[in-house]
Structures are given as C-alpha cells and as structure tokens.
Amino acid sequence: MRIVVALGGNALLRRGEQPDADVQLVHVEAAAAALAPLAREHDLVVCHGNGPQVGLLALESDADRSLTRAYPLDALVAQTQGMIGYWLTQALVNAGVDRPVVALVTQVVVDEDDPAFRAPTKFIGPVYEQAQAHQLAGAHGWTVAPDGPHWRRVVPSPLPVRLVEQATVEQLVRGGATVVCGGGGGAPVTVGPTGRLQGREAVVDKDLTAALLAVALRADHLLVLTDVAAVMEGFGTPSARPLPTLTLEQAEGGTYPAGSMGPKVAACAQFVRATGRPATIGALSDAAALLTGLAGTTVQPPGTRS
C-alpha cells in the first residue's frame, strides 16, 4: 500500500517542554519507532508539522541584533524542514527501515488572494500569558490570539494548492524510498504571471498539505497522527467518547476546533471525497493499528459497510 502520514509538530515537542534539541530527539526516535513498521511494509510518505520549531527560530531571528529584520517565515519553515527532515530520516534508518529514507525540501503553492493573508489563524511558537502576548505583539508587529488558557502568535495559513516538488516525490516513492516532505506544510510560495515563484510570510497547515499530496499520489490511506487517540463525540463534556468512524457527511458537516482537530477532520474529508479511500485520525503510538481500523477515528468512504 501507499500511505501518506501527517505527523504533528507537537509530537516532536510537547507543550511546556524545554525546546532543546535532545528533548526533541527522544520524541523523534519514538515517532520513528512507531512509523518504522509502516515504512518497512508499505510505501510511506511523511509530512511533519513544525509549529513549535518554526516559532522558536522566529523568536531567535527576531532577537538577532546583527539583522536589519527577522528572516521571513518561508525561509524559517525551510530551516525546520532541514532540521526535522534530518532528524526523522536518521531516526527511521536507525529504527531499521531497510530502504532509502530521504527528506526533500518542499515548496507549497498558495493563492495570492487567499483570505487567510488578511486573517491570521495558525499558532506558532510558545504560549504566553495574555499581557506578555500583547506586549510582544506590539514589539514585533505580531498578531496574537488565545490558544486554550494561554496566548500565542498567529500567522496567515493559506490553503495549499500544490507542492512544487510533487513529481519528484512520486518518482522517489515509485523507486522504493520512504520520503519525508511537505514539512511544516511546505515553504509557502505564490506563482507570478510569468511563473516566478515568490516566498510568502505564512505557514500552511501540514494536515491539509498531506491530504493534497495523498490525493496527488493516489495514496491508499491517509493517516493523521496526533497526541490524542481519536476524534471525541461531545469533546470537552463529561459524556465525551471516542468515535471509531465518521461518515464523509459527518466529517464534512461537523464543527471541530480550528487550529487543532478542525483541520485534521477537514484534511481527511478532502482525501476521502477525492479518492473514495479511507483516512484515519489517531495517536502516533497507534500508527499500525490505525491502518486496520483497530484504533483512531476513520473517515469512511461513501458506501462503506459498518
């Protein structure tokens, strides 16, 4: 089977953890251990998130007084693709994946007129108390917004249109490689009238990029991996319970929190609508069981018998 996996940036750095390299390497090794059985048996493509990591690099670049201005987000996203791609490919080899494992720097085309450029919603970087968040927003020209009980920086998150390097990903997968790509959703670019690529100050949702790529690659299954076991019915209420399946209509019609479960359900629905194949949301540690429906929440193609 050909499988596309979306791996949360929070899976590599948990909220409240010290953002040190060695802290993340422990999580990367756990992720690789969970993904290695899939990579050995199937053609696997991994799109990873980068919220905590790109936020850290943005802060460092902001604080660097040798610079006239901080590096733009597209360049910082590309930096995280290099670092996380390096860590993941190394850890997958060390976890016993016995085929080429490679990370590709990837650009994602977005629409210059995407309304997201006027309404930033994507969280990056650490959490702050409200007063500190507003002070930082003033100092750096950021937009900030509440994320649960805390506040964080938000940046535009336009919809992905296509990966510039899509044909190469296809070539590598067909050649038997495990491919890490679309990291952080891809470095966002717009395409000018003459075809010129231009980097943009944005961060694309990696779940939506993974879905787009899964459709383009005609994947057999999309796995959206996160730190919760399943989509919950009655989320946040005492009667909350995990949903083993969602119909496509439920997935397209439901309302889920933006910035967390919302894009994951939307990504699955897009893939199932376009391909008629299943997509599953669940915990990274359950990766193998998600494929067989033994864990997680599967958005089922129309006509599936339950």
Next chain:
Amino acid sequence: MRIVVALGGNALLRRGEQPDADVQLVHVEAAAAALAPLAREHDLVVCHGNGPQVGLLALESDADRSLTRAYPLDALVAQTQGMIGYWLTQALVNAGVDRPVVALVTQVVVDEDDPAFRAPTKFIGPVYEQAQAHQLAGAHGWTVAPDGPHWRRVVPSPLPVRLVEQATVEQLVRGGATVVCGGGGGAPVTVGPTGRLQGREAVVDKDLTAALLAVALRADHLLVLTDVAAVMEGFGTPSARPLPTLTLEQAEGGTYPAGSMGPKVAACAQFVRATGRPATIGALSDAAALLTGLAGTTVQPPGTRS
C-alpha cells in the same frame, strides 16, 4: 555531461555584509543565473557551502535563553540545508531551468577517529577582533583562530567518507533532475558498530564532499566555484598571476592556504586522481566558461595535451 558544482557559502553572503535574508537572496539569484545555463544543458548537482549561515544560526542558538544548551552543529547544518536548498531551487526554477529542481537533506559519514575532532580548523560565523574573539571563546566554549587580519570561531572538519543519501542522488540525477545536496558539506554523522547513525559536532568541507560525490556519481567534470577567478601563482606577491592549468602532480604537491584555496585544490586533485577527468576552480560568474577551459584553473588529468 554530468557536472558536480561546489558553490561557496561566501558566494551567498560576502564578508562584511549584513546577514539579512534579502541580502542573500540577491546573491542566490545571481548564482542561479550563472548556474542555469549549465542546469539546462547538463545533469547538474550543486553542493553549497554554509559557513556564514551556520555561524549565524549557531550564534542565535547560543543566545537563546529558552534553551538549556545551543543546538548541535549537525542540526544547525541541516537547518542551513533547508534554507539554502529552498532558496537555490526556487531561484533556479525562476532562472528558467525547465526540469525538476530539488534539494535533498543529506548526511555525510565521517570517521569517529578522524584527527580533526581533536584539532578544529574550519571557520564558521562572523569575523571578530582578537580580544572579542577570545572573550566569546571563553563564554561559549568555542575554539577561535585568526582568519586573515580578523578572528573567527573554528570547529572540527573531519574528512567526508560517503553521503548516506548517495543512491538517491544518483536516482534523481538519472531521472533528469537538477539536485542540490551535500549542503554545508552534509550533516556530519558517525556510524556505530550496529550501523546506527549519530550526529556529530562538526562541519565538513563542502569542496571535499562535492569531490567525493562527483567520484561516486562518475561525473564528467567537477567545478569548484568561488569568488576569485583562478588559482594564483605567487599568491600574495606583486608577481602573482593566474594559472590556467595545474598538472595533477602540481595540485597534489603544492601548498595552498588551509581553509580557503587548500581544500579546493585538494578536492580537485582527489576527483582527477580517482576519475581521470578534469576539475576546475574559478569564479561563479564564469561558470559556463570554466567548463571549456576559457576561464579558471583546471587540474588536468594525467596525459592531457596542453
């Protein structure tokens, strides 16, 4: 023809320039304009340097008080591979290269017992006055050394043994892609007794990595691009003059400054010795003319008629 190019990190950020992203993007576009004719006509592999860039990221990571310790050099090298790979592939597409252009995150195997780990020689980051360099060395645990009239941080620079992703580079080149890889010489790793890859605190010379890759790929020509037009006879004297050619024996026997022309001549000699094919050192802006011997200094294979 199949051509491997080594592109100096200083070609993307000149000494004394503000290390801003937009300053580097101007140089990246000039580099892409010089390389695009080669990429259109030939199978091109580009290994770029990252001295100024990895030095900047190391300083930022050192200064980041949310970290227990700065990120290790292997992770920072991988970050520069992401950023510079993104910039270069985008600029090559924008310069009219009409084939897939991709950047691969690459690990380079080094020997754990390489003496370089005990004697750092590779310059990274900005230049300092002597007193400031010694103060920084004390504060951060760096080694510093004189670089011309100034001082800079130096890190271990072990010899490259092989690129972990070599087979994939070959596959991509054979498929018609222009490939950016081995950035910053590759993220350095050692291989443990069970085959486990382990990142190391080092920076590998990108000219030597390019030569190694050129041999492995059976390239027809190695081009080592820098900011000077040729190897100079009597360098630093009033009678200095450019050398159009060097015999392999001259290249192997000559003494050139470590950290600048030395590794370039050594890289060319290694490629010529291993393959019997020519290698040329010269200016980035002369890239096309270097191939035909109309510019630069060519290390000639044994038996070449002059």
